[in-house]
Amino acid sequence: MNTIPEYMTAKHRECDDVFSEAESAVAQQNWPLALEKWQCFAQELNQHFNQEEDILFPKFEQATGMIAGPTQVMRMEHQQMRALVQELDNALAAKVKDEYLGLSETLMVMMQQHNMKEEMMLYPMMAEHVSDGNKIVDAFKSVS
Amino acid sequence: MNSSGLSFNALPPIDLPFRFFISAPLFVLLSASLIFYSGESLWLSRWQPSMLALTHGFTLGFITMVMMGALLQLLPVIGGIGIAKPRLIASSCHALLVVGTLSLIANFLWPSTMLFFLSVFLLSVCFLLYIGAVAWVLVKKLGQGSAITGLRLSIFSLFLVVIIGLVLLSRTQLWFLGDDFSLLVVSKQLTNIHAILGLFGWAGLLIIAVSFQVIPMFHVAPSFPSNITCSIPVAIFTCLVVSYFQERIALNLLVFLHAIFALSLLWVIKKRKRKIPDTSIQYWQLSALSLLVLTVLYYIPNDYLSKAILQRKTLLLISLFIYFYLFSVIQGMLLKILPFLSYTHLQQRCLTDFSAMKYIPHMHEFLNKKHGQWLFYLHVFSGGSMLITIMKPSTFWLFSLLLFIEFLWLLFIMINTVSLYFTVDKRLNVLLPINPNR
Numbered sequence: 334m335n336t337i338p339e340y341m342t343a344k345h346r347e348c349d350d351v352f353s354e355a356e357s358a359v360a361q362q363n364w365p366l367a368l369e370k371w372q373c374f375a376q377e378l379n380q381h382f383n384q385e386e387d388i389l390f391p392k393f394e395q396a397t398g399m400i401a402g403p404t405q406v407m408r409m410e411h412q413q414m415r416a417l418v419q420e421l422d423n424a425l426a427a428k429v430k431d432e433y434l435g436l437s438e439t440l441m442v443m444m445q446q447h448n449m450k451e452e453m454m455l456y457p458m459m460a461e462h463v464s465d466g467n468k469i470v471d472a473f474k475s476v477s
Numbered sequence: 478m479n480s481s482g483l484s485f486n487a488l489p490p491i492d493l494p495f496r497f498f499i500s501a502p503l504f505v506l507l508s509a510s511l512i513f514y515s516g517e518s519l520w521l522s523r524w525q526p527s528m529l530a531l532t533h534g535f536t537l538g539f540i541t542m543v544m545m546g547a548l549l550q551l552l553p554v555i556g557g558i559g560i561a562k563p564r565l566i567a568s569s570c571h572a573l574l575v576v577g578t579l580s581l582i583a584n585f586l587w588p589s590t591m592l593f594f595l596s597v598f599l600l601s602v603c604f605l606l607y608i609g610a611v612a613w614v615l616v617k618k619l620g621q622g623s624a625i626t627g628l629r630l631s632i633f634s635l636f637l638v639v640i641i642g643l644v645l646l647s648r649t650q651l652w653f654l655g656d657d658f659s660l661l662v663v664s665k666q667l668t669n670i671h672a673i674l675g676l677f678g679w680a681g682l683l684i685i686a687v688s689f690q691v692i693p694m695f696h697v698a699p700s701f702p703s704n705i706t707c708s709i710p711v712a713i714f715t716c717l718v719v720s721y722f723q724e725r726i727a728l729n730l731l732v733f734l735h736a737i738f739a740l741s742l743l744w745v746i747k748k749r750k751r752k753i754p755d756t757s758i759q760y761w762q763l764s765a766l767s768l769l770v771l772t773v774l775y776y777i778p779n780d781y782l783s784k785a786i787l788q789r790k791t792l793l794l795i796s797l798f799i800y801f802y803l804f805s806v807i808q809g810m811l812l813k814i815l816p817f818l819s820y821t822h823l824q825q826r827c828l829t830d831f832s833a834m835k836y837i838p839h840m841h842e843f844l845n846k847k848h849g850q851w852l853f854y855l856h857v858f859s860g861g862s863m864l865i866t867i868m869k870p871s872t873f874w875l876f877s878l879l880l881f882i883e884f885l886w887l888l889f890i891m892i893n894t895v896s897l898y899f900t901v902d903k904r905l906n907v908l909l910p911i912n913p914n915r
Contacts, residue, residue, distance in 0.1 A: 353697045353751040360753050403557075413824055416831045434753065435841030441751075442817045442840065445694040446554055453624070454557045 337389065337466045338456035340473060341381075345448045348377050352441070359425070359433045371425055375418055382411045384473055389459060392469070396462040403455055410447045414440065489549045489559055491822045491898070493567040497546025498811065499891050500575055504538025505884040507582075513877035520870035523792055530585035535799055537578045537600075540680050543807050545570065545607060547814060548683075552614050555624050555690065560610040573603035581646075597646055604639040608632060627686020627710040634678025634717060641671040670720055676798055677731050678717045682710055684806050685738055688761070692742070695813070696758065698749035705741050709734055732775045739768035756849040760809025763857070767801030785868060792867050800860050808856060808887070815891060816843035819898040826905050833908050837901060843894050852890065855883035 355370035390404040417440045424433040460466055508531050512519060515527040522528065549567055553559040560566055577599030584592035615629050648664045693700045700706070713734055720727035742765040746758060771794055779787055786793070820840055827833045859879035866876040 349694075349697045350750060356751065356753055409828060412828070412831070416824075416827075416834050420834070431841070432839070435839035439817070439820055439840040441695065442813060443821065445691070446817075446821075448694060449554050449690065450557070453555055 335467050335470055337459045337463065337470060338452070340470045341385075341389075341456055342452050344377070344381050345452065348374060348381065348444075351377060352437070352444075356434070356437050356441075359430055359437070362428075362430060364425075364428055368425060371421070375422070378414070378418065380476075382415070386411065388469060389463070392463045393455075393459050396464070397458075403450070403458075407447070407451065407455065410443070414443060414447070417443065488553060488821070488825070489563045489567065491818055493563060493571075494546040494549050494814075494818060495891075495895060496568070496571050497542050497549075498815065499888070499895070500571065501539045501542040501546075502884040502888040502891070504534050504542065504578065506881060506888070508534035508538065509877045509880040509884065511582075511586075512873055512880065515873075517870040517873060520792070520867060520873065523795070526585045526588075530582045532795075532799075533578065533581055533585070535804075536675060536680075537574070537581070540799070540803055540807060542574060542578075543811065544680065544683060545574065547810065548611060550814065550818065551687070552611065555628070556614050556617075558614055558617070560614060562610075566606055566610045570603050570607045573599045573606070577603055584646075593646065597643060600639070601643060604635070608636050608639070623706040623710060624686045624690040627682050627689070630710055630714040631679055631682035631686065634674050634682060634714070637717075638671060638675040638679050641667055641674065645671055666724070669724055672795075673720050673724075673728070673731070674717055676795075676803070677713060677735075680803050681735070682713055684803065685713070686710060687810075688742060688806075692745055692749075692761065695751075696746070696749040696755070697751040698745045701741055701745055705737065709738055732772055735768050736772040739765040739772075754846075756846070756853050757809040757812050759853055760805045760812075760856075763853075764802045764805040764809075767797050767805065771797040771802070789867050793864065796863055796867060800863055804860075805856065808852060811887075811891075812844060812849045812852070815894045816840040819843045819894055823898065823901055823905065826902075826909060830909055833905060836904055836908065838897060843897055844890060845893075848886075848890050848893075852883065852886055855879070855886055859883045 351370055351374040355367050355374055358364075358367035358370055386408060390407065394400050394404055417436060421433060421436050421440065424436055463469070511527065511531055511534065515531075519525055519527045519531065523532075546567075549560065549563065577596055580592050580596035580599060584596050611632050615625070615632060645664055645667055648667075689701050689706045692698055713731060716727045716730045716734065720731075742761060746761060746765075749758075774790065774797070775794060779790075782790065817840060820837060820843060823837045824834060827837065859876065859882075862872065862876040862879045866872045
């Protein structure tokens with residue numbers, strides 16, 4: 334798990350796991366567990382977005398010269414997902430099960446569509462163009 | 478990997494996929510009327526003109542209609558770019574497919590030179606345009622993985638289906654004009670290949686390729702085993718090619734490969750971590766189980782089958798594949814695509830002001846989960862009545878009625894989603910500054 338595609342894809346899966354645990358807890362109205370899992374997910378997601386926006390995307394843009402291309406769209410989708418996460422925070426705080434599950438379904442589909450673009454195209458392109466990929470992954474591992 | 482032209486954001490305008498989706502149940506409603514008015518005679522053989530009309534109402538009017546609309550949305554996600562000139566291509570193809578399919582159905586029921594030329598012309602232009610536009614995306618080496626391979630093979634199969642379909646249509650016309658018997662014999666062999674390519678190639682390969690990608694991701698399940706994702710699409714396509722020379726051997730292998738797919742699909746679903754109730758999952762399970770039932774029915778030696786079943790075996794197998802496998806998967810996918818497209822298009826409007834997002838309904842508000850569940854039950858009942866009708870044609874009215882109710886319900890679900898989309902869209906027009914790029 335030393336390349337950018339391997340590491341970042343594995344992180345997507347970890348986020349998905351915690352996300353579905355939070356969702357199951359909400360479905361069973363186990364609110365303390367839901368909050369614990371949700372916070373864990375939100376933290377993982379935020380760290381993942383930050384690693385992409387602060388390190389990976391700039392490296393990719395620098396290497397390819399593609400500044401207004403895919404990375405810009407990915408940043409925009411991060412913003413959309415952050416806004417949804419905020420709405421889910423509110424639904425969880427208010428303990429409104431149906432609202433939470435409707436929003437979580439929405440975030441899930443949006444997140445997976447986003448992940449598909451990254452895993453099938455952007456990450457392989459990064460592996461191709463970003464020369465010090467393994468070092469970057471090692472640095473990510475040391476903080477996670 | 479070729480990255481030129483990569484946009485990731487080529488989301489087609491929402492009315493383009495939606496016009497395909499909304500037209501699709503209308504064709505099934507038309508087919509239900511055809512079943513009702515044709516009566517018992519429709520079920521005598523698959524070669525009945527009314528049965529050919531019904532088959533094309535289902536396959537072109539519903540399956541192909543939805544798949545062509547869904548591909549517009551899928552391509553930017555798995556290929557990185559959408560088709561060129563989406564409005565021109567998609568709206569032309571939609572209009573051509575609607576009128577072309579209607580002419581084809583009419584030509585089966587009331588053969589005439591005018592209807593023949595009309596359907597040949599409209600459907601040829603439709604598929605030429607569409608396949609050309611999609612191939613333009615797929616020839617670029619953008620995305621990676623088995624989904625792209627499957628998609629490419631599926632589109633190539635569609636190309637072959639169309640070519641053979643046009644040849645068949647021409648032969649049918651010659652036959653109606655009084656051609657000799659040998660042409661008809663060749664037509665039967667070609668018809669089988671046309672059907673095999675359409676069902677296993679165009680529709681089947683696309684569904685398999687998409688399922689490899691979406692089921693593990695949307696349901697937090699393990700990936701399909703890599704030996705299956707790598708080998709099944711290529712093996713299926715090889716069998717399709719072989720079917721031209723050795724139809725029986727190719728069919729044996731195609732059914733076997735689909736059984737492997739069905740078993741791996743059930744395994745992946747069983748291992749999923751996201752276990753909240755989801756009608757789409759029930760649709761996937763139904764489709765996998767249907768493939769397994771189909772496999773058993775296909776491989777049971779004829780000596781063990783009753784005469785009644787034996788006489789209708791081919792019709793039963795085709796019905797299981799089209800109605801219980803393809804229709805089920807497509808309905809399950811529509812339950813996800815319709816609300817998500819509505820949501821994501823409206824959310825894109827809020828990029829300049831995220832506070833407006835609170836006015837956008839979430840996916841379950843766009844498509845009520847209970848409505849999706851009722852659709853599933855209706856599908857199971859109408860499917861059951863279809864099998865009964867195949868065995869006992871006098872119950873055709875029941876199948877026709879249940880089919881009509883089910884697809885009227887699907888149409889209602891779609892209209893509900895679309896009207897909520899436009900209501901919120903109008904609200905956002907008031908709240909947000911006008912975006913010049915819209």
